[in-house]
Amino acid sequence: MSPGGRRPGNADTKAKIIEAARRVFAAHGYDGASLRAVARDALVDAALVHHYFDGKADLFIAAMALPFDPRAVQHHTEGDTPSTFSGAHAVEGFLTMWDQAEGTGSTFASCVAAMAASRSVADAMRQFVHDRVWSAIPRIDGEDEGMSMQRAALISSQLMGLAFTRYVLRVPPVSTAAPADIGRWVGPNLERYAKESPD
Amino acid sequence: MSPGGRRPGNADTKAKIIEAARRVFAAHGYDGASLRAVARDALVDAALVHHYFDGKADLFIAAMALPFDPRAVQHHTEGDTPSTFSGAHAVEGFLTMWDQAEGTGSTFASCVAAMAASRSVADAMRQFVHDRVWSAIPRIDGEDEGMSMQRAALISSQLMGLAFTRYVLRVPPVSTAAPADIGRWVGPNLERYAKESPD
Incomplete structure (x- = not known):
């Protein structure tokens, strides 16, 4: 890390993905959304979405702030x-x-x-x-x-x-x-x- | 009505009472609220509240925008x-x-x-x-x-x-x-x- 510089940490990236997921789920529903579309909206690589979230359900739970998987x-x-x-x-x-x-x-x-x-x-x-x-x-x-x-x-x-x-x-x-x-x-x-x- | 002048009509008074009722019900609950307290909050005479609303339940229904009496x-x-x-x-x-x-x-x-x-x-x-x-x-x-x-x-x-x-x-x-x-x-x-x- 460069001294004094601010590096976008993991938390920032994860939060950016969650925000993108909220938009994509609201626009396309749960059935119509995909991790790929969320990655595109968040301007990150799809592999990064898969790194943070164990599939679409896991991402939905985070995006909707659900306390547990139903x-x-x-x-x-x-x-x-x-x-x-x-x-x-x-x-x-x-x-x-x-x-x-x-x-x-x-x-x-x-x-x-x-x-x-x-x-x-x-x-x-x-x-x-x-x-x-x-x-x-x-x-x-x-x-x-x-x-x-x-x-x-x-x-x-x-x-x-x-x-x-x-x-x-x-x-x-x-x-x-x-x-x-x-x-x-x-x-x-x-x-x-x-x-x-x-x- | 004076020409060009704006007179506070019945609708204005009624709306003012409903707004006051929202505040009073939120602050004191249904049980703790009274038409008298609503009149005080709305700066109108209590008789006017009784003129527009048939009791506390009727006023609550209006204040909460309930579509019907349960x-x-x-x-x-x-x-x-x-x-x-x-x-x-x-x-x-x-x-x-x-x-x-x-x-x-x-x-x-x-x-x-x-x-x-x-x-x-x-x-x-x-x-x-x-x-x-x-x-x-x-x-x-x-x-x-x-x-x-x-x-x-x-x-x-x-x-x-x-x-x-x-x-x-x-x-x-x-x-x-x-x-x-x-x-x-x-x-x-x-x-x-x-x-x-x-x-």
């Missing part, structure tokens, strides 16, 4: 099929991860604010969650993709609503109870979405 | 006791009213954005909904207020989550189906919250 919630129900799915575990895992995120800058409220303020952010987030979570949910024998998506959307609606009630509107006892207790209250409802034919 | 949703389940409560009707009523609000400036996304951006707005909203809706939900024989609030919070979490999934994240089929269809899918879950002992 796929991690699914790990709480690892190996579950629709017939063995534990709603209580899904709720407990989801709220435990968001509980850990509170106090960082990446709170549920800040994620919700970003989605509510910008349709393109919300659209990119929907595509991301579809790619990371919903498309990986095991199907019930014989059901088509539409029915599988219906289950996923309903399960997500209850989880999102719980987080909104706990972290934004802060309604007791949902805002004060332990994740395991809320899992006990809400789990059977998620299982109904996961297992029963909803029509 | 009590109206309850009218869709009028006369229901916990044992006769129709979850399908509650879902259909709630989504029908928000559907009608889309296209106006008072969308679900704009309400969510206001709550996610400001803890004092979210706190005032919680107090308002408690006052208008939750406190009026019939109790199950023998249950205490805490248990009644738990039911209310869980029912609200599912309704809020559905609206978030329909209007912000826009996940099909929750974003595309008719309110009556979603009512059919989700109704039994609301009824479980309303009727069964959740512990």
Whole structure:
């Protein structure tokens, strides 16, 4: 390093890539974006993007300041099929991860604010969650993709609503109870979405 | 009106009261605010606030740009006791009213954005909904207020989550189906919250 000179450090380059990623995801959605397009926008070599980020999902998580990979919630129900799915575990895992995120800058409220303020952010987030979570949910024998998506959307609606009630509107006892207790209250409802034919 | 002169019309006065109400609700919450305090903040006579607004709830609805009184949703389940409560009707009523609000400036996304951006707005909203809706939900024989609030919070979490999934994240089929269809899918879950002992 030249004495007295200012060299663009790793943090600068990484921040530049994240800023470019925000623009590219907002313009092209999650599905339409590529690491190559982000590199072009950031005026860096594509290899550098790959050096800092382990693929598109990892870059999206950084760009949207998500506190964790939503796929991690699914790990709480690892190996579950629709017939063995534990709603209580899904709720407990989801709220435990968001509980850990509170106090960082990446709170549920800040994620919700970003989605509510910008349709393109919300659209990119929907595509991301579809790619990371919903498309990986095991199907019930014989059901088509539409029915599988219906289950996923309903399960997500209850989880999102719980987080909104706990972290934004802060309604007791949902805002004060332990994740395991809320899992006990809400789990059977998620299982109904996961297992029963909803029509 | 004097020719060429600009007279502060009714719209100006009403707007001034609404602006004052926003400040007062943010500072003191819904429970702690009064029409008198709003009048003082707006530098108008309290009688003028009563002239424009039919009480504190009406003023809050205007100040928060809510598209409707949440009590109206309850009218869709009028006369229901916990044992006769129709979850399908509650879902259909709630989504029908928000559907009608889309296209106006008072969308679900704009309400969510206001709550996610400001803890004092979210706190005032919680107090308002408690006052208008939750406190009026019939109790199950023998249950205490805490248990009644738990039911209310869980029912609200599912309704809020559905609206978030329909209007912000826009996940099909929750974003595309008719309110009556979603009512059919989700109704039994609301009824479980309303009727069964959740512990």
